[in-house]
Amino acid sequence: METPFDKINDPIGIRVAAGLSRLALALKTNTQQGAAPHGLSPTQSQILALLRNQVEGMRPSLLAQSLAIKAPAMTEALQPLLARGLAVQTPDPEDGRAKRISITDAGFALLATIADWPDALLETVADLPPLEQAVFYRVILKMIRQMQIQGTIPVGRLCVTCTHFRPNVHADAETPHHCALVDAPFGDRHLRLDCPEQSPASPDAAEAAWRRFLETPPPAFPV
Numbered sequence: 270m271e272t273p274f275d276k277i278n279d280p281i282g283i284r285v286a287a288g289l290s291r292l293a294l295a296l297k298t299n300t301q302q303g304a305a306p307h308g309l310s311p312t313q314s315q316i317l318a319l320l321r322n323q324v325e326g327m328r329p330s331l332l333a334q335s336l337a338i339k340a341p342a343m344t345e346a347l348q349p350l351l352a353r354g355l356a357v358q359t360p361d362p363e364d365g366r367a368k369r370i371s372i373t374d375a376g377f378a379l380l381a382t383i384a385d386w387p388d389a390l391l392e393t394v395a396d397l398p399p400l401e402q403a404v405f406y407r408v409i410l411k412m413i414r415q416m417q418i419q420g421t422i423p424v425g426r427l428c429v430t431c432t433h434f435r436p437n438v439h440a441d442a443e444t445p446h447h448c449a450l451v452d453a454p455f456g457d458r459h460l461r462l463d464c465p466e467q468s469p470a471s472p473d474a475a476e477a478a479w480r481r482f483l484e485t486p487p488p489a490f491p492v
């Protein structure tokens with residue numbers, strides 16, 4: 270049924286994009302406020318947070334991929350971290366021509382004083398019921414995937430583009446997918462955005478897996 274709101278409102282797609290823009294702006298401002306007192310940009314604080322769990326370090330290209338930024342921007346962000354001794358660059362043991370970046374003790378110490386995610390965002394998401402979180406996460410995955418196809422953001426280490434990902438192969442609606450590497454079933458809520466074991470599937474295989482993943486509709490969203 271048509272209502273007057275159909276005429277006075279912008280289309281819902283525009284309002285969704287506007288809402289996301291407002292969230293992104295708030296997130297950027299919040300992250301800047303957390304990192305700026307320490308002389309870091311939001312990207313630099315995210316780099317340190319990523320390196321925290323990588324004992325063998327990461328190549329700059331992988332860091333750029335994980336944070337969905339371009340290589341020149343990563344190079345620019347790394348220079349001050351290396352100059353300040355918050356991160357260190359060493360030869361990659363697997364490839365003599367490549368380098369790896371690791372966090373230093375000074376980087377750990379600085380990171381301990383700043384939050385890597387704005388508390389407000391974590392609290393806001395945690396307040397959502399589990400079902401809404403699961404639906405939201407699936408929508409975010411779809412948007413990331415679409416932006417990767419468009420070339421808006423670099424390809425990341427997602428489950429849905431991994432050679433080990435087997436979408437919708439189990440009858441259990443809670444855990445319909447399978448990771449062939451771990452050899453275990455898992456559900457939408459377990460899908461990873463940045464898995465260190467991810468092995469990129471070919472574009473055709475990734476597209477086929479993505480289509481199969483989307484065959485199962487998300488759980489009904491409570492309104």
Ligand code: SF4
Pocket residue numbers: 426427428429431432433434435447448449450451461464465466467468
């Ligand atoms: S190896 Fe990692 S990215 Fe690949 S399916 Fe398993 S959990 Fe997902």
